[in-house]
Amino acid sequence: MGFSVGVVGAGQLARMMIGPATELGIDISVFAEADGMSAAMAASMVGDLGDASALRRFANGVDVVTFDHEHVPLEVLHELANSGIKLHPAPEALLFAQDKLAMRARLGELALPMPSWARVDSAAELTAFIEDHGGQAVAKTPRGGYDGKGVRVVSRGEDVASWFDHGPVLAEELVRYTRELSQVLARRPSGEIALWPVVESIQQGGVCAEVIAPAPRASRRLQVEAESIATAIAENLGVTGVLAVELFETADDRLLVNELAMRPHNSGHWTIDGSLTSQFEQHLRAVLDLPLGSTAPRDRWSVMVNVLGGPASGTVPDRYPVAMAGYPDVKFHEYGKASRPGRKVGHVTVGGEDLDDVVARARAASMALTD
Amino acid sequence: MGFSVGVVGAGQLARMMIGPATELGIDISVFAEADGMSAAMAASMVGDLGDASALRRFANGVDVVTFDHEHVPLEVLHELANSGIKLHPAPEALLFAQDKLAMRARLGELALPMPSWARVDSAAELTAFIEDHGGQAVAKTPRGGYDGKGVRVVSRGEDVASWFDHGPVLAEELVRYTRELSQVLARRPSGEIALWPVVESIQQGGVCAEVIAPAPRASRRLQVEAESIATAIAENLGVTGVLAVELFETADDRLLVNELAMRPHNSGHWTIDGSLTSQFEQHLRAVLDLPLGSTAPRDRWSVMVNVLGGPASGTVPDRYPVAMAGYPDVKFHEYGKASRPGRKVGHVTVGGEDLDDVVARARAASMALTD
Known part of the structure; x- marks a missing residue:
């Protein structure tokens, strides 16, 4: 009788599943890390993400468990899976979103395009990698890094010497990319895949600031290649639910895989207002192994701009009287989070025919929420 | 710090406010009549709708109180308003949605077009009205009737003799209309009004079955007249929040006001998927006196078909595997209600360019949820 989904993690991604779950009559419950x-x-x-028995009690009340983030320890996930709980994505897939070294190794086996990389176990090894790659490289902690944390451009291994206290480090070639793209899809356990158009993602300080859908000047070849890379990853890694593949586009027209996320992703927020099926609805359908919805775009262009930091005083909704009056056709989204410099506290989406106009309105509306 | 709305009544209209409230960061809470x-x-x-002290405790936790239906006793509403609680719509407006005799009298003062009518206090008076109006009339209980209940076509006053035990009855001319239309708008306390296009509403057994937006073959004159009638009602009756004005279109091209609803309305459900701002988001914005959103349609045609009764066994979501596979571009909505003959348990919406195709897909998708 009906469907139920449990979401581990109570961030904005879990929050944005509430609307579509309510509309579809899917019972949604959330395991929160804090009040x-x-x-x-x-x-x-x-409860605590490391508390397997609390998570098991939570999971026993729902048909399927999914995630707001990648921070549940893998051993806890395996323990839950072994006790018969349905997890989507499964720990065998989620490993590759949690551990960047494992991800690079697996993509290598699949011969997928990516920056050249190495596992380095000491500052000296990192320095050697840097010297082999033009005097600069990107150092990444294999686990726990996101939104630019745990990622640093280095010209000497000693710059991140302390990182080696916690284990090996991933060294990557510093790619001279022309822009960042993202290919988002959803995959059901039974195999069906639905892809949204590849989008352009504009970062500021390592955090996603804007997304343009579809990616401007994306050739058919580029779209097909992004789709084929993301599909290969989803199928070979056994991803279920939403998968976001962050890509670099290079000056010589190659696509290289940057990062993976196995959950709804910031680069897919535009789909709430800009696609017939949002990534949040699709994620729920996918993890329940329900048929996927159409990913057709609603507008020629959709532009999503994050609201970063929030207003200096008060909350984003305090700015609605001015922002909504100025921008009646902008869709406003707020995450119920306190203001903090650089923090994602909301986003806006605008659709339309003229890209310059759509970008300008989305930026202005986002600024109206923080000024 | 933020906004909060309390909704009295826990039906599907309150439910469909949860999604937009969550996206906008509006704290929503509901006073439910039952678990x-x-x-x-x-x-x-x-709690009980007649329990003013329970409603006062509920209201004290929110910025503004609004409604899922018209069933809160007017004396309770006045008691709340007198104790300083913000109600939208206010009891002075809601009276005209609760009491059809008061509504007819007020529309008469405003010289708005409607069927000829009379207050009748006995079966004999009703019979006299019927004889004056071609041998048939519509008898309505002034309060509590909706979805065809408390409404009957009669040819003799004795047919509803027992109704007079409870007070006067509204007698209306039986209008030979060609179709039913509905004009939905939202109005803020500060006066701003936003209107959606006038829609055609197709009833079955006194219950709304389908809505086509915009109303096919609606001339500019018809649209303007529907807007002007609904605007006059909203302004003169002091309506705040969403107002739906149900209209008859006659063979001689007149519009006559049938019923009023001062809340989101079945004839506006298409706006969730078919308009830039849904009636549920707009209602929240309006009752909080926030600037209203664009009512631009997303598609040339949007068709909403109710899911009436539900499947013979199980629930609507049990039918998703088949229905979603067959209709990837249909938006499914389910209300979490048990199946019961004729009961509104969900709806589907389809958008597109070709009206015949859109209607056919919407009907088929709705049927797939009950077969």
């Missing part, structure tokens, strides 16, 4: 988080409204339990 | 209702997820209190 008062973004998805608190649907929280049925508050 | 397990459609909007139970947001219920913060369960």
